[in-house]
Each structure stands twice: as structure tokens, then as C-alpha cells.
Amino acid sequence: MHANLGKVVLDDLYIHRVSVDLLDSALRQLIITALAAAPTLAYSHANVIKLNRRSSRVSLLAYADFFNDPFPSLTESWSVGSDDWKEFRYRSYADSLNPPILHRKELLLPPSHPQRKAFEEVTRQAEALGLFDETSTIGFRGNWQKIIASKGYRLDGDRFVPLANDTSSSLDSSLGALCSGPVMRHLTALSRSVVSAPVQLLDRHGFLRNDWALFDYGCGRGDDIAALSANGYSVAGWDPYYRPENTIVPSAVVNLGFVLNVIEDQRERRDALRRAFELTEKVLSVAVMLHGSSAPGVPYCDGFRTSRNTFQKYFSQEEFRQYLAHELNEEVFLVGPGVGFIFKDKELEQRFIANRYRRKDIVHRLLSRSKETLKPKRNRPQSRVTSRLTDEKRAILDIVWSAALELGRMPERDELEATVPIEEHFGSLRRVTRIIYTIYAKDQLQSAAQVRADDLRLFFAMQLFERRAPYRNLERRLQRDIKAFFGDYRGANASGTRLLLDAAESPEVRRACEEAAERGMGWLDGESALHVHVSVIDRLPVVLRAYISCGLLIYADTSEVQLVKVHSSSGKLTLMAYEDFETSPLPRMVKRVKISIRRQDYDVFEYGDKYEKPLLYYKSRYLHEEYHGYAEQHAFDESLAALELFEPNSYGLPARELDDLLDQRRFVIEGLRLVRSQRVPSLDQPCGMNFRYRDFLECAETQRQLLIKNVPERPETYNALYDLATRILDPVIEYFGSVRLTYGFCSRELSRHIKAQIAPKLDQHAAHERNAAGNPICLRGGAACDFIVEDEDMEEVAAWIMLHLPFDRLYFYGKDRPLHVSYAESPVGLAYELQANASGRRVPRPMRRSQQTGSGEPRCECTAADNSKPPERRLARRAW
Template sequence: MRLIPTKVVGRRTYLHTDSLSYLAANTAARVVEAERLAGFNRHVYFNLVRIDDSGPCISLLHYPDFADDPFPSLRESWLVDLDRSTVSYRSYAESLNPPILHRKELLVPPDDSRREAYAALTATAESIGLFDEPKRIGYRRQWLALVREKGYRIEGHALVPLGNDESDSGAADEAAPRHTAWQASRHLTALVRYGFSAPVQSLARHGFLDGSYRLFDYGCGRGDDVRGLLENGLTAAGWDPYHAADNPIHAADIVNLGFVINVIEDFDERLDALTRAWSLAERLLVVSVMLVNQNDPRGERFRDGVMTQRGTFQKYFSQSEIRGFLEQVLDEEAIPVAPGVLYVFRDKDAEQRFLVDRYRSKVNRLREPSPRLCEREQRIRLDRVAERYDAYREPLDHLWDLWLTLGRKPDKSEVDDLVVLTEGFGSLSKALRFLEERGDQAEIERASASRVADLEVYFALNQFEQRKPYGHLERALQQDVKHFFGDYAAAKASAMALLFQIADLEAIDQACRKAAEHGLGWLETGQSLQLHVSLVERLPALLRVYVGCAAVLYGDYRNADLVKIHTRSGKVSLMRFDDFEGQALPRMVERAKIKLREQDVDYFAYGEQYEPPYLYHKSRYINEEFPNYPEQMVFDQALDELGLFDWSGYGPSPGAFLAKLSRHRWSIEGFSLVRSQTTPDLDDSCGRYLTFRQLIECGETQARTGLDNVPMQPESYNALVELAEHVLDPVIDYFGMIRLTYGFCSPELAKQIPCRIEPKLDQHAAHEKNRVGKAICGRFGSAVDFIVDDENMLNVAQWVVTHTPFDRLYFYGEDKPIHVSFGPNQDRQVVRMIAGKGGRLVPRVVTALA
């Protein structure tokens, strides 16, 4: 018998294509059929196979760096359903956090020369505890963070200890409060922040905190934002009439008026604060306010706001109200960028750049260094070209990044290191040619195509919004138009063609399919594509325009959590959830359906009248780059594997879901599905057919003594449920009701049983402990003895062995009860009790019952 080189994870088996010859004939035939359906051969397109042991699916996986990368990344996969003869594709080529592979030595043939090195790496990883947390090892980002936490780095097929990591950390002392000319209680509204405020985070998200701009925080409160920006090496200052009254007030590129005008009760003073902040903003004013929530009363009415119990004033705005107020006072367009956060630009060129970049996919700029740079760093051969690159590495890298960002060769006016590059190469064009000869041409082409798409989206949405055209195009935008389109008229024509295409249902359907293949959302074929809003800017240009048109009617789609693109009805739904990122099962609080054809919006709120539903299978709508994605995937899979719920439609209601989960002794802790630690009522269901009382109050001794034979450990109840669900319920389904002759046994009951028993081995004690706190039976799990009346118990025992994941089974005779247990080991050990000397029964382990 040959040992098959495979890796088993759950109910799935992995092996390398070099090991396919080791498979059994029937399994090998399934793989061949999967290849036929996919339409290509092994080695060329894929090098690993994943076999679903209990289902019809086979996955063909491509790990291009399997041999050289110690933990290779998955590039692409094909999921083949043999029953349905369907093939679905997923690419991870552009993923920032692809799945990775461990324990490579298990996958290759025994005579493979690489096995020893692979096994040594695995042994080292095990020795430092890298595999102790399975949820953190499946994706590259979490894996590398875990390796570093353990104090190691990866070099080739080795783990090398890190040196000392010395870093200074400290917080600036909070300045003592000073007297203020504002109303005395206004200072109480200043929060102590432990992260950046919403307006500052919006500036970071839109690229304004790259070090190019000076920021002034007008009404900075306790100064947490300013301190954080300074710690990040940015130019920032602030003033506050209470907490920083002595600080100078001065102009800056960006002025932040964060949650200030909503705490000023005097209307004229509110106007003064706004106009003063606007006068200081040389490029951009950022205004943020508290938004109204009609379901949350906050205090007594006072002027046009409320007076809180703390004696502070709050004016709550709606999004449209604050936008109208800003535009009326400043006579400038206010652009909403987040709930309660709006931008007002003084610099119209900067406004155009912002509007273009707002619809830009930013994937390329976030990627790891290109292979061109990595390969160059690893070269040992020091020729003249390499020496020249090393001498100008930093400005060349900046130039390359700028080229990829623009999607075209930069102009002299756009290059910060022009003098250095001219000195080194003679001219900018020669420096660009130097990079072009050594760069990745495919990457340049991707960047160019991405930039064209960004510009088409920008111009298309401008025309849909009927935005008043600018008097002139910002200089960089002029260069973009000339390079990519030839002239402005051609750019508008291209954008208009894209805009009209949103009415093409087939084009929308194809774009949704392409997005799903790249991990951007969950596709319900012929119905919709649903995805998290963070993925929208990575969609194909057509879908970005589709969503952007809906946002014109609704407002910024980023205020929601999920976007649902209806592929056939011309609609877009936006859904907001309670703590989407932090919950395994977030609950929907708002849903808006934007009907593009009717130019109308239907709005639905969930609360007391309509129960907020859970979002099931959240992992479908995010991807591997989203926070807590690995944990979410494990949670969703565990929930599915319970087999308790019907997921059709929107799934069970929250009440029904939680009640059923509780009946089966499960609860949710964070992103984990865990066994309940509560004590149930004895008459509660234990499995589909029995109750806890039936499994506890059974047997002659318990009936004779009437002992209170109740488990003390919650884990014992959980073990009884698992025994019922995995063994007893299937037996009852097949043979009919069983008769229990011996079930749970407490230490008190064990003392009263006259015949010879083995509490330390038989698992009837479940998870109970003795007087010194140690488990009575180290095997854990639970056990019962039962008989099926009018059935040959040999047939019953044989069926249990064949069809259930039991731990141990003892067979006593065709007309005698059998003993069966279910435990964490699932050893599937079969013991036949035979008559020995003096008629005493002796156990004998057998491979089969006959």
C-alpha cells in the first residue's frame, strides 16, 4: 500500500499535481473529469488539486511560486462542480492579501528532493507556535504579522530571529485648560480622542495627508488630531478658545472646522466662526457637524438646537441642511464626503483633482514593490547599469511610482526630483527611458488602462450630474486629456458612451461577472452583485459609473456598508449595518433602493417596528483584504456546517436564529461559534428526539435510588447534545425510537451501581470532575447504552459503525444493548465482548463486526 502524499484540512484533501498518480482510480477519474470541464491540463494552468471529500466539487489551484516561495500565494483557482458540470473562476492576481500555503512537504511525492527543506521549515514553524492559531495563518497579511509577533522573519526556506526593536512611544502632556470667551460649557463638548476624528480620517482617505499640505485645526479642542498629525511627521497646528487659546491663528492649505459650529448657540457667532475659518483656508475648508437622529432625543429644545443635561448646546443638522448652510454663507459648492463631513474648495484646480481622484481605483499605488525593484535589489552582479540605479535609487523609485499613478509619462512640472534626475541622466526623458527599459511593460499598460477608466468615470459622472463646466481644466487634467484622448471633446464623447452603456443589461451583467471573478463581491447570476463599499472603486469603470449615478440621487454611497447592483432592473440598493466591521453577524439598520430609471429613491429603516435582520455569510461581500476576513470565513463555514438553518431568501429571523442556536447549545462570541456555558432545563431538547432528562434519568440504578443525577459542568450538557446529534438522531431516523438503558452517570450514581464499571474509561461521566477538580474520564465526550426493540442489535451496531462518527462502540450480543460514545477523538474503536473463563465477559478490539 502506497502512502498518498496529501494534506487534509477539514473535509478537503490537497495534493500536488506531481502526486496525482498516487490517487485511487475512482478519485483520479474525478480529477480528469474536472480538467476536461475546465478545458485545460495540469502543470500548465494549475499545480495543486483540492478534492471535496464529501461533495461533488474539485478545485484546480495555481501557485506559480510553489517551488521557490516558502509560503506561496494562490494566484487563481477554478472550482469545478462535477454534478452540475459547472466551472467558476477566481483570480487573486491583484489581491493585497492572497491565500497562502503551508506544509508543502505533505503535498509532493516521497522521493521529491525538496521535501527535506520543506519539512525542516514546517518543524521550525511548529516549534515557535506559528500553527497554534489556525485562524491567523491562511492569508499573507495575517501570516506575516504573526511571524513578526513571534520575533522572526522569513528568509528563503528558513525562519530567522529578529533583532531588538527599539521604538519610542509617548503621548504629549495635555495642556491645562485656560479661560475662554466662549460660553463656559462649550469646552465640555471637546472629546478625548484615541484615534483620528472623522474629518481627519477623510483627509487621509482622499490623499490630503501625504505631507504636501499644511493643516490648521480651527477649534481643535484638546488637540488630539493635531498631536497625532505631528507624530506622523506632518505640518499641523491648531487653536481652541478654551484648550489652546494662546496658540496663534494663521492661514494654512487646509483648515479643519471639526464639530465646532454645531456647539455654538448664537447664530451670528456661528456665522463668524464659519467665515473666519473660510478666510484662513488657502485651498480647502473641511467642515464637520453632528447629524440629526430623530429616534434619539438628546435634550431640551433651545433656540434652533437642544440644551443637553451637561449644559452644552448642540445643533443637529441633516446632510442637506448643512450643505445648504455652507453654500448659502460661503457662496461656494459644498461637497459631502462622509456623514456630516463636507469639503469646500477655494482652489478650483485642487477641486478638480479631488473629483477626478474620488473616482479613481487606487489599487496600484497600494501594491508592494514591483518585481522590477525586487529583482534589482537581489542582483549580485554590479554592472554599470546597476551602479547607476543604486546611485539614484530614491528619485528613480519616486519617478516610477508617479508614472504608475498618472498612467502616463510625467511632465517636467510634475516631477519633484527633476534637478537630481537631470544631473544623473541628462534629461527627464532619458531617466524615463532608463526606467522603461527595465520596468514591467505590462504594469505600465495596466496603469494606463486604469487611468483612462478613472477619467472616463469622472467625466461621465460630471455629465450625469450636469455639473457646470469649469472655466479651464486643471493643468494635470489637461495633460491627461491630451495624452489619453487627444482633446476634451473626445474625452467627453468617450465618457458619454460609457454613461449610455449603463442601460446595456448584458454589459452590466458581464461587468458584474468580471468583478466577482476578481473577488469583488458576491454574484447572484442574473440578479445582482453585492459588495462592501470599500471595493466599489476597484470595480470595472461601467459599474463605478452605475453606482456613481445612484449616488447622485442618494448621496455618497460610502455612507452605507453594502452596495447591491441589480443587473436587470436598473436599480442600486445601499444598506447600512450596525457595526459592520466589528460583528460576525451585523444587523441592518437602513436600506435605500435607488431606481435609476424613475430617478427616485425608496428608503427603509429598521428598528422597533421592523426587526433589524442579520446579514448572514458576511464573508461573501468582503474579500481577503478586509479586517477580520479570516475569522469571518471560519465563522461562516462553521455556521454552515451545523446544518441547522435554511438560508434561502434572507435567512431566518434574528429571534428564530438565536432560539435555534441556543437549543443546540451554541452561542456567538466575537467571530467564534462556541458551545454554550449555560445550564439547560432537563426537559429541554437534546437533539431532535430526546431530552436531557431522558439521557440523565435512565437505567435501573437511577430509577431504584432516585438520585439527583445531574451534570455540574456545562461541557457535559454540550457533550450529550453532540452524542445525540451525531449518533443517536441518525439511529432513530433509520431504525425508529431507541430505549435507553444507561446514560449519564454522576460520581454519586457510580457509587451505587453494583456491577463492575470503569468511570475513568467508559465516558458515561462526560466532562464531570472529581473532588480535586480533575476530569473523571480523560476521554471526555459522553456515552449511552441503548437497545432498539425488535431489532437484531448486530445489525444496529454495524449500521452505527458504517454511518456515524462514533468514538467507541461495545457490542454485547444480538439481543443486548450496545454501548456507544461520541468524543473529541472520534477513534471509531469497535470492541466485542466475548465470554471468558467463568463466563466473565472479556473485551476484544476488532476491525469489523460480523
């Protein structure tokens, strides 16, 4: 194998298929076997091989446009273990807006490849700009693009080009950019400069409109009124303390935000709710405080009285829903923690229900994925009309096209913004439609239509599952959707019925779970159950969306749920809630709800008092790479997996056991990172599987003779000794049997007593220790030792290490002499034989692997040299 062939990341070797023939025979045969057993698509599409040298697991990777894209994106992957060539795990990234990307791709190619130098130049540019300074999160396209922009550059082809001045506005007046915050009455009212949570949810669901008036009933200090007025909305409010003189007026939208929970009298509380609903013409938003971990006050009435003589009534999510439904005799829709909508306008309610089962991001995804987004098609002659389109006309077409993708069909005139001047510029919407079909990609609209049809199927399926009485009159948009996608109402209901039946069939659910996992939407465990984050539920296959929606209708309180587990064969659904899910790399489970969809019942399991809160391991498995913070979590999970603390597919370890094992391996968790420990351990603490730290300090002949105190001062040295033991010595012992250390750590004090033929600045025996001036003794870092395997040919030991282990430097002295080997964080893999020249001085010569011996052991091409030197005596500096 060529010394500079392949990209090494921990135990993984990445190599392009054109380089496979240059690998050592063992690695080459492993890859050939994997390719022969792979699915046909894998064999034809994969252009990069990823090989884990410790587990022999092979991954076949397909990177798009490998030789033309400077940082190509991963499109497909197939991975398999060498113990079972039939079980290939497939993953597609075709639908991802943030796929993994490849850096330093020149390393995957042979040194003689004609494009390697050009690729090396791209890497040099990136290094010069500092783009590789933090490597843990650059492996995904979105993060990579942000890092390039943060350095003031953009990528143009294979060149990094400085960014021009930013001409975008730094101000964003949209309500979606504002943060949430509670609005309270009287002494509980806070002065805020942001819009409250219920008003933001009204905006999110499209109920804040310039042509709809909003009335804030119990507006407190009026912060929501001020913010909405500043954004051009028609808004008014009343409060019994701060604005009692204001007129109470009916409005399309009424907000009753955090009012009910501060009223201690139950009758007055009910009257306030009913009065607010009487004022409502379209939709009422109600918000209350939910139960927290502790109540700030003493029990009073049905709530708590605080030290400031204020009152708070706390609800659970389900209690809140039942209270509103009982008092108003209307259906309640919970849209957030402690926030519910109640509709007076039943057509608006229909649209809202339909939109709850609708994918929210379809337009953005279609336009982001397509290279033809809002641009004329190339290589197609333009008509006289399209060639004369002005920028203003093009903008109108863009609006209509986006609306079409949102609907899955071409819009009617009243489904567009009233201000769009279609007639003025084009004469009619029909003419706009004809022009659009000559400019934009029809396959985008076909994809949008498929998604919208699935959304509607789900809507009708849930109507049937809830046994909801059909509306007497369907709202206009729903009528148009039914006609466009199903023909008539009977066909729409029949499609919903079929979907509901499919969701009850285990084979259908299992196939959908497999499809979702292949697209990166969750993790499929050994029982074919899909674990998925709630953020991607609406992107799952529609059968799974129906399955999950049925479960969520049985147990409605999902405000704290982050993960959902679909049991594909038992008709069950598990909801899991974790504390600190967003910020912790190992969040703790606080609640698990197991729902039986067939029995329409559920069981709730709480953690924290009687039962220890389980840790969620490998959180990135359950997230999509577009999830905020995915790259950081993925890097943490990979670091944790590399420690091999437990079986990856198990439930993991209790928190205390994890802490103990991490301490043994010299790691601690800081934020979203695993970092090396800064604690100095006991010398008798295990250092790997076969040694104690003391063994590396008391093995040298001089140290034993003089009893010199040979103890490291820096925690980094203990970390390096642990790495040396686990990465090099433990595997050697597992393969060859016990070893004898002849020279290990060398302190400044010990080095003073070894008079000749040592090179502390180079030999890595000083590890990370520093000299009297505070500078590193050896700039190479890492740690080194000399050892011998009794009754073994040390040439064979050296050859085996060179073939299988990530060593930094290796020095071979002879078949029956101790071997010098080191390990560093970025091992360079340099091996030398020390040969005597004509003057008798030993000179290092490169050591290369040769063919295996008849016994199957690897051999080296080197020959043994003079063995007269004692084991701890190293070379003079020039020999290094």
C-alpha cells in the same frame, strides 16, 4: 481508504489529487465525476480536492507551488454540488494580498509519498512554536505572517528563523497615524493631543502641504495648530474667546472645524461661514456635528441648549450640504460625516473631482504583488550605467517609478517632488526614463495605465451624468492625462459616454457583477445581484463603478452606509447601513435606501421602531479577505454555517429565533466567536432530532434497576451528548431507522454500582465529568453510548458509520449486539472488533472496511465474536 489519508476539518476532507486512487470507491467516484464535469481550467489547474462528506459538495482548489511552498497560497477555486454538475462557482485569488493558505499539507498525501516526511517536519516546527494554538484565523496569509512574527520568528524557505533586533523607529510623526477628535469653542472646547477629523481629511486628500499655509478659523484651544506646527506646517489661527488677539489672514487652506454648530444666532453663523470662505485661496474645510440618537439638552432656537449653557446645532448630512451650497452658492463636496470641502481654486477642484473616481491603492498593490518590485531583472545583462548605480541613485529611480505607477504614465518634471535631485545625478528626466525601462517591469506600468484610464473614463462619465458644465480651462495634470490616454478632449468625453451607456445595459452590468464575484469583491446572489462592501468599490470593474457612482449621485448621504447591492437587471441600487458593523459578527440593519437610477429617485426604509432590525448573516461573504478582521469573521461564519440553522442563501432568522436555536444546539455568541454554552439544560430539552438528554441518562440496565441519580454536573458533558446525538445517532436513525440506547452517560455514582468490565478512564461514557480530586475521569473527552438497531446486521451499521460519519472510537461486538460509538471534538476514527482469543478473553482487533455487498451496503472484514456479555458491561482496561 488509508487511516491517515486526508486532512479533515469538520465535515470537509482535503486531499491531493495524487491520493484520489487511494480513497474508498464511493468518494473516489464522486471526485472523478466532479473532475470530468469541471471546466477545462479546473481540470488542469486544480491540485487539491475539498469534499464535504455531509453534503457531497466538491471544491477543486489550485494551490500555487504546492510541493515547494511550505504553506502554499490558494490561487483559484471551483465548487459544485453533486446535484448539479453544471453550476461550478469560480473564485480567483490572483489579485489578493491576503489569500487563503494551506497548513499540514502532508496530510493530503499518501504515507509513502517521498516528500511527506519533509512536510511533517515543517508542521512539527510550527507546532513547537505554538503557531497552531489558535487555529480559527491562521488560514489567511496575512494573519499567518503576523502570528509567526508575534512568536519572534520569520519564515525562510521551509525553516522558522528567529527575528533579529527591530531597528525601525517606534515613533510615527505622520498625520495619517493620528486619531480623529472634535474641536469645539469655549466651554465645548476640549484639550486634545490629536488632530481633528476635518484636518485629517485635508491631509488624506493632499491639501496639507509644507508650501501651503493653513488658517484655523475658530481654533478653540489651538490643539490642531500645535500638532501641525510640530509637524513642520505653516499654520495660524484665531478664536473669539481663546485667541482674539491673533491676526486673521487669508490662507491657501482654511479650516472651520465645529464652529457653525455652536453659534445659536443664524445671522452670525452665516457671517462666520462667509468670512471663512473669503479668507480661502484654495480650499475651505467645514465640519459640524451630525444628529445622534438623542439630543443632550432642550430645544433652543434651531438647536439645543445644554445644562452647561452651551448651544449645539445638529445637522443631517444632506441638510449640511444644502446649507453650505445655499449660503456660499458653490458646489459642496462631502468627504466624511459632517465634513465638507468648498473650492475657491477651480483647477484644484478639477483635480479633486478626478481623484474621487481614482483607485487609491494601485501603487501599493502592484509593488506588493510583483517579485520584481524595484529590483533589477534577473537573467538580463546589465548595461554599464545600471551596473554602477549607487544606493542614492537607486532611491531616486524608485521615487520616479512609484510616481509613474501612480499616474499610469511617466511623470513630467513638475509632477515629482521638487527635492528629487534628478539633474544632479542623471542629467535629465529623459535619461532617467531610459534607465527605468531597463530595470523595472513594464507590465506594472501597463497595468497602472489601464487602471488610470478607467479612472478617467469614470470621471468623464460622471461629468456627463451630472450634466456638469465643462471647465473652461483644464488643469495641467488632467490635460496630460487626456493626451496620454485618449489623444484629445473629444476622445475622453466619447470614452466617458460609452462607459455611461455600458452601465445602463443589464448584460454588461451582470457580466461585471460575475467578474467582481470571481475576484472576491462581494457576493453574487441567486438573482445575479452583487452585494459588496463600500471599501472595495474602487476595485470593481469600471462598469460597476459607474453604475454605483450614478446611484450615489442621486442619494448623497452615504456616511453611514457599509454595503451596496447592485441589482444587475433592474437599474436599481440598494444602500444598507448597519449598527456595530465593525465589531459585531451579526450586525443589525438600521437603514435601507433603494435607489432607482433610471427614475433618479429613491425610497428610504428605517428599522428599529415599527420594524425589527434584520441581522446580517455571513458578513464575510461581502468582504474581501484583506478587510481588517476578515479571518475572525470568516471563522465565525463557518462555525455558524456548520450548525445548518437555515438555508445559507436565505435572509436568515430573526434574532430571537436565532438565540433559541443556538441554545438548543448548545452555543452562545461571545464577541466574534461561537462558543459552547455553559448553561445546564433541562433534562427534557431536546438533544438532537430524536432524543432528550434524559434518554442518555436513564437507558442503562443498572440505572433502571437501582434508580440511581445519573445526572451530569458539567455543562461540557451536555455539549458532548448533544454532539454525539447530532453527529452520530441522528444520521444513523435517518438512514437505518429508530435505534435503542442500551448504555449512555455514566456518572461516578453509577460507575460504583457496575462492578466489573468497565473502563471509565477510557470508555468516554463519563464524558467531561470530574472525579473527587477535580480531575477529568476520562482524558479523551467527548461522549459515548451503546445502541442497537433492531432487525439490522450491526456489522453493516458499523461499516456505514465508518464510511460516512466522524466517529471517535467504535467497538463492534457482534452482528446482533449493541455497538459502542463515541464522538469527540477531534475524532480519531479508530474502529475495533472485540474477538475472543484462545483463553476466551476478548481482544480488540482493528476493523477495516471491505467491498460493498451485493445489496449495496458496506461490509467490514471482521467476524462476529462471543455475544454473552450484557450490553452495558464493557471491556477490562487492558482490552482498551
